[in-house]
Amino acid sequence: MSSSFDKFQKRRLISSYFSVVLSVFLVLFLLGILGLFIINSQKLANDFKEKIAMTVFFKNEANDSILKTFGKQLKVAKYAKSNVFVSKEAAAKQHTDIIGEDFMTFLGENPLQNSYDIHLKAEYVEKDSIAKIEKQLRANPMISDIVYDKQLVNMVNDNIKKVSMWILIISGFLTFIAVLLINSSLRLSIHSNRFIIKTMQMVGATKAFIRKPFVMRSIKLGMLGAVLAILALLGVLAYVETSFPDLGILNDKFLIAVVLLAVLGFGILITWLSTYFATQRFLNLRTDDLY
Incomplete structure (x- = not known):
């Protein structure tokens, strides 16, 4: 028992x-x-934040020396994670591949501009931080425009x-x-x-x-x-x-x-x-x- x-x-x-x-x-x-x-x-x-690109377009007056100098500045910039230079010729080829025809044949010239696609570090993909970076970059007289999706950043x-x-x-x-x-x-x-x-x-x-x-x-x-x-x-x-x-x-x-x-x-x-x-x-x- x-x-x-x-x-x-x-x-x-x-x-x-x-x-x-x-x-x-x-x-x-x-x-x-x-x-x-x-x-x-x-x-x-x-x-996902770092995949949002900021595209910086240069005026036609910007020569190779100016473009290379800008690329070197991006390599040491604390806000830039990576950058890619897109020449006007490469941009034209991309557009041709997308639309399926060579638009320069009837325009007679390449209207596109040399540019840099800049991917920012995640901590800088904020409304205020990007605005400061944009203001700093626009101080360069050779830059014609800066484009990025502001609504996407805020969202x-x-x-x-x-x-x-x-x-x-x-x-x-x-x-x-x-x-x-x-x-x-x-x-x-x-x-x-x-x-x-x-x-x-x-x-x-x-x-x-x-x-x-x-x-x-x-x-x-x-x-x-x-x-x-x-x-x-x-x-x-x-x-x-x-x-x-x-x-x-x-x-x-x-x-x-x-x-x-x-x-x-x-x-x-x-x-x-x-x-x-x-x-x-x-x-x-x-x-x-x-x-």
Whole structure:
């Protein structure tokens, strides 16, 4: 009879441990996915910003020396990520390929101008920053015009701000749910040992002495759940990198490492705090309230 009861207790204990590890794993996995999405969404947003080109057109009087000097200035300019020189001849060929006929045959001359397509760094693709850069470039007397899609710049920045706000709200909501789920699982685990806690207290054990083994056990379970979540996240990263190599999801290894370490740290912290307060609750209860 005693053996059957011991087996039942052992199965119940294993089931309790399993539920804690599973809760920690699922919650931390979801939070880790959200963290990876956040760091890569910023990268994708920056890549999109840097694809918006600012085209600088030069007057016909601008000779090769002036054009080359301007190109050298762009290479050292802090706002320029990359630049491409488009000669008037190359521009004419592009137009011919697009419209399907040589427009110069009936115009008699090439009306296009030499130009530079400048791709700005993401932090400079802002309304005020671009306006300053445009003003600075227009001070060059050889520049005839500067063209870029102002509406697209404003729309991109507005949408990025909206998306960032919603990501922040969702992150806070998921974190709150994560804390509740892990806390509930650990409280149920501690609840099954409430009589052991009270018995140890009645024979003179201090609160710190009673609390220590429960806290240490929960931290180990939290670490196990966090490690499983990290392994699952690495699997997701490997799958995405293999299936969509153009995304370059593994390029920023430092931020990925930060997210994975945050998952581990959060798993340890939340299990420690939840167990601490759960055991404290039962330690402060009267014996009659345990039933």
